[in-house]
Amino acid sequence: MxxxxxxxxxxxxxxxxxxxxxxxxxxxxxxxxxxxxxxxxNAPSTPGTIQAVGGNTKVCPGETKTYSVANVAGATSYTWIPPAGGVIVSGQGTTSIVVNYTSAFTAGDSLKVIANNSCAFSAPRSTLIRRNSPAVPGLISGTNFGLCNQSNVPYSVPTYAGVTHNWNITNASGSVVASGQGSNTITVNFSPSFVSGNLTVTANNGCGTSTVRKLALKATPAAPGTITGPVSVCANQQSVPYSIDPIANASAYVWTVPSGSRIFDGTTLSNSATMTTQSTSVFVNFKNTPGKVIVKGVNACGNGTAKNIAVSFGCREEADKVLGSEWSVSVFPNPSSDYFLVTLTDFEFFHAITPVIEVIDVLGRIVFTDSFTQNVYELSGGTLSPGIYTAIISVGNESKSLKIVKTE
Structure with a gap:
């Protein structure tokens, strides 16, 4: 002073x-x-939570967003500080602003607001604004096996707002996305030369491209599901059933059984241990060798992966030839819906004795009986209801048995 x-x-x-x-x-x-x-x-209180219109605080370059706070008692103006790369288009000084995000918005940053009056200003309120980088798409739904020369095969991923989808087929060999490119649902046309590859999809928006989601594709059929049938049978057991569920886009099935065994598909009896058929259910006539029952689906592009079930022998049944016997018996076709040909060998040996056939159901009841007049007896399927039976052929004091299966 x-x-x-x-x-x-x-x-x-x-x-x-x-x-x-x-x-x-x-x-x-x-x-x-x-x-x-x-x-x-008399300084204003810190503003409340910053609200984004629509509720989403994630943005991408090129987007415009509106933000607001509730009015603060005693405040006469508001100072907003945008994140790096954000430009306030309108509303500075008020409780609500509009922000445009430019290409400079490359990483998450905070949006801040301060309440002011003629006396003082508040502490800042902030909220983190993140880039809305697209997440990897969800799992791809659709068929991934048996695609040989298939057309308009549908595929999809879950829907997400604000993104487009880019689909691609690796090792396409002429296969193409036929419709829906850019959306979450497409159809694909597979060429005859397609063997295998991946269907890929990414999600895209102004923030970039997501990690790739992919689905492995094959032209050949998928492996079968579980083979249904017994895993322990008797040597020489006849008409043992095995089955699988149908395989999508398989045109046929290749069944293989142990050496010496034969396969019946309801129409044809194989002449080897392998049969190609359109049937998903077969009957196996086992011989003396245990092993595996194997099946795989096939189509015009090749063979699918095989599935097998191991079968062991826990007993022995009489069959075509019993050790020490001088005669044998066989039946064909079996199973059958029409007729069964029961054949005896060395029939002349029994010229003084008439062979007799008896058919017994699963309850032990004799449902049919007759005599042979020659070495081949034709048993009509019309006399039997569908089911499994035991045929007993007796010659004098000696007899042999076979299982027969009557189908629909």
Whole structure:
């Protein structure tokens, strides 16, 4: 104060200025302290949560978003600070702004707002604004085996808002996305030369491209499901049933049984241990060798993966030839819906004895009986209801048995 009184270069004795300072300094300090205390007491509160219209705080370059806060008591204006790459288009100073995101918005950053009045300003409120980078698409739904020369095969992934989808086929060999490119649902036409590859899809938006989702594809049929049938049978047991569920886009099935055994598909009896048929159910006439019953689906592009079931022998049944016997018996076809030809060998040996055939059902009842007049007896399927029977052929005191299966 003495310098105010005496100027920049006061005289040596500045007694008047010092006396004035002593009189007013304490009062001036008290008034200043009161002023700032008043301002501090009347500073606006920190604004509430920043709300994004639509509720999503994730954005991409090129998008425009609106944000707002509730009005703060005592505030006369609001200062907004956008994230790096965000430009406030309108609303600065108010409770609501519009922000445009440019290509400079490359990483997550905070949007801030401060409440102001003539006395002071609040602490800032902030919210993190993230890039809306697309997530990897969900699992691809659709057929992935048996695609040989198939057309309009549908595939899809779950729908996500704000993205497009880019689909591709690796090792396409002429296969193409026929419809739906850009959407979450497509159809594909597979060429005759397609063997295998991957169907891939990515999600895309202004923030970039997602990680790839893929589905392995093959032209040949899928492996069969579970083979239904017994795993322990008797040596020489006849008409043992095995089956699988149909395989999508398989045109036929290749069944293979142990060496010496034969396969009946309801129409034809194989002449080897392998049969190609359109039937998913077969009957096996086992011989003396245990092993595996194997099946695979096939189509015009090749063979699918095989499935097998191991079959062991736990007993022995009489069959075509019994050790020490001088005659044998066989039946063909078996199973059958029409007729059974029961054949005896060495029939001349029994010229003085008439062979007799008896058919017994699963309850042990004799449902049919007759005599042979020659070495081949034709048993009409019309006399039997569908089911499994035991045919007993007796010659004198000796007999042999066979299982027969009557189908629909």
């Amino acid at each position: 003495s310098r105010i009184w005496g100027g920049i270069h006061p005289p040596c004795d500045d007694i008047p200025g010092r006396l004035i300072a002593i009189e007013i300094a304490a009062d001036a300090f008290s008034k200043a302290e009161g002023y700032f205390a008043c301002c501090q007491a």
